[in-house]
Amino acid sequence: MVASVDKPPSLWAATAPPGGDHPRLSADIEADVTIIGAGFTGLRTALKLSEAGVKAVVLDAGDVAYGASGRTGGQVNPMLPFNTPDQLRKLLGQTYFERLTETSLASADELFSFIKSYQIDCQARQNGWLRVCHNKRALTAARKGVAEWNVHGAGMTVVEGGDLHKLAGSTAYDAGVVTPRGGAVQPMSLARGIAAAAVQRGVSIHGRSAVIDLEKDGGKWIAKTAHGSVRSDWVVVATNGYTGDLIPKLSGTILPLTPIQMATDPLPGDVIDSVLPQGHTISDSRRVIMYARKEPDNRMVYGGFGKLERSGEIGGFDWLQKDAERVFPQLKGANWTYNWGGRVALTDDHLPHLHEPKPGILAGLGYNGRGVAMSNVMGRVMAERILGADADALPFPTSPVKTIPFRSVKMQGLGTAVWFMRLLDYLETR
Numbered sequence: 001m002v003a004s005v006d007k008p009p010s011l012w013a014a015t016a017p018p019g020g021d022h023p024r025l026s027a028d029i030e031a032d033v034t035i036i037g038a039g040f041t042g043l044r045t046a047l048k049l050s051e052a053g054v055k056a057v058v059l060d061a062g063d064v065a066y067g068a069s070g071r072t073g074g075q076v077n078p079m080l081p082f083n084t085p086d087q088l089r090k091l092l093g094q095t096y097f098e099r100l101t102e103t104s105l106a107s108a109d110e111l112f113s114f115i116k117s118y119q120i121d122c123q124a125r126q127n128g129w130l131r132v133c134h135n136k137r138a139l140t141a142a143r144k145g146v147a148e149w150n151v152h153g154a155g156m157t158v159v160e161g162g163d164l165h166k167l168a169g170s171t172a173y174d175a176g177v178v179t180p181r182g183g184a185v186q187p188m189s190l191a192r193g194i195a196a197a198a199v200q201r202g203v204s205i206h207g208r209s210a211v212i213d214l215e216k217d218g219g220k221w222i223a224k225t226a227h228g229s230v231r232s233d234w235v236v237v238a239t240n241g242y243t244g245d246l247i248p249k250l251s252g253t254i255l256p257l258t259p260i261q262m263a264t265d266p267l268p269g270d271v272i273d274s275v276l277p278q279g280h281t282i283s284d285s286r287r288v289i290m291y292a293r294k295e296p297d298n299r300m301v302y303g304g305f306g307k308l309e310r311s312g313e314i315g316g317f318d319w320l321q322k323d324a325e326r327v328f329p330q331l332k333g334a335n336w337t338y339n340w341g342g343r344v345a346l347t348d349d350h351l352p353h354l355h356e357p358k359p360g361i362l363a364g365l366g367y368n369g370r371g372v373a374m375s376n377v378m379g380r381v382m383a384e385r386i387l388g389a390d391a392d393a394l395p396f397p398t399s400p401v402k403t404i405p406f407r408s409v410k411m412q413g414l415g416t417a418v419w420f421m422r423l424l425d426y427l428e429t430r
């Protein structure tokens with residue numbers, strides 16, 4: 001089974017309420033801020049700016065949530081991935097360690113309260129996130145992580161044995177960590193909801209409007225598309241895993257990876273009730289992770305990592321279905337109606353990056369697969385910067401645009417590395 005990385009339908013696109021009309025840009029116009037990318041990052045920036053009376057224009061090569069935001073697992077996970085508190089402190093220094101830790105731990109709460117205050121109907125639920133451990137070493141690391149992060153207010157707990165089996169509705173893992181602030185959204189509904197709120201407040205959004213050139217003209221930036229342009233004081237680049245060559249070397253700061261997902265038809269009540277009975281989202285600690293959730297309409301959504309072929313197609317769905325049946329044997333025989341994938345951006349230090357490569361240009365990207373909550377934070381923060389916040393006062397340090405060392409070698413090895421890591425995971429889990 002293969003799917004195209006650039007083409008829906010995802011379950012989200014098929015089941016979200018219709019989005020607004022976002023016509024192609026077909027004139028030369030002026031604004032205060034041009035935002036490139038209509039995912040969570042760009043939309044949240046636009047909405048925040050519009051509330052302050054700043055005129056923002058959003059341009060997307062596809063449409064609202066064409067990229068990862070409309071294809072995501074939609075798990076709202078509040079933790080930064082991979083780094084321990086000690087590693088983070090070393091990477092960031094004490095001041096940014098404190099700011100980013102506080103911001104990331106609060107990021108899920110921030111998103112859920114944002115959704116509530118704008119009354120966005122996106123099936124938002126904050127039932128907690130269960131991260132299960134695939135072996136004893138992972139459990140040891142998880143116990144240490146819980147102790148270290150709880151000092152900073154993470155509020156996580158370790159759950160083991162029968163208690164874990166009950167929470168997960170699965171006996172495939174024997175221990176895990178519950179992060180109570182985690183949850184889930186219908187991501188396409190969320191993106192369309194933010195877009196509608198932004199449009200209501202005066203933001204213009206243009207789909208089918210890929211920015212092909214950015215140039216300076218006097219004190220202004222001009223973002224050119226095939227059929228028009230926007231002249232503005234500021235440009236926000238919010239292109240994450242879909243980043244191209246508009247800003248020199250920006251694409252070199254990330255490694256794009258291709259997560260994939262599958263969704264079943266609505267399942268019989270007894271089957272769906274037996275899976276994640278308290279409505280947690282779930283992911284695991286393997287190198288090539290799985291992540292899953294169940295839906296209000298009784299579907300199961302299961303995700304993992306795919307392999308991007310040269311043709312632009314992605315594979316890995318056969319493996320994914322087998323893995324879903326390994327974790328939840330009650331899903332055997334289910335109809336997996338939807339399969340899709342998208343692009344995420346990994347950074348070398350596993351941190352989201354905020355750049356200000358030239359005066360008047362901001363770029364925020366690199367959420368390392370945890371972007372649902374964090375991209376919304378980044379959007380808010382970039383708007384605050386434009387509204388006058390000092391660059392040194394933000395939760396993210398403003399870092400130089402630096403190409404990942406040996407990036408082209410790493411890019412070439414990515415596909416093989418995923419399959420190799422999958423083998424290691426399998427051997428370690430047996």
Ligand SMILES: Cc1cc2nc3c(=O)[nH]c(=O)nc-3n(C[C@H](O)[C@H](O)[C@H](O)COP(=O)(O)OP(=O)(O)OC[C@H]3O[C@@H](n4cnc5c(N)ncnc54)[C@H](O)[C@@H]3O)c2cc1C
Pocket residue numbers: 036037038039040041042059060061062063064065066067068069070071072073074075076077209210211212238239240241242243244246258259260261291303340341342343344345364365367368369370371372373374375
């Ligand atoms: C399959 C999958 C599962 C995921 N699961 C989770 C999860 O469960 N939890 C979690 O926290 N994160 C998850 N993520 C990551 C998360 O979805 C992303 O980090 C987040 O959506 C990024 O939002 P964004 O707005 O920065 O970028 P995107 O939503 O990717 O938007 C970038 C946009 O830029 C546009 N663009 C690019 N170049 C141009 C140009 N030149 N001109 C105009 N437009 C341009 C693209 O068309 C695209 O719409 C997942 C991602 C994928 C793909």
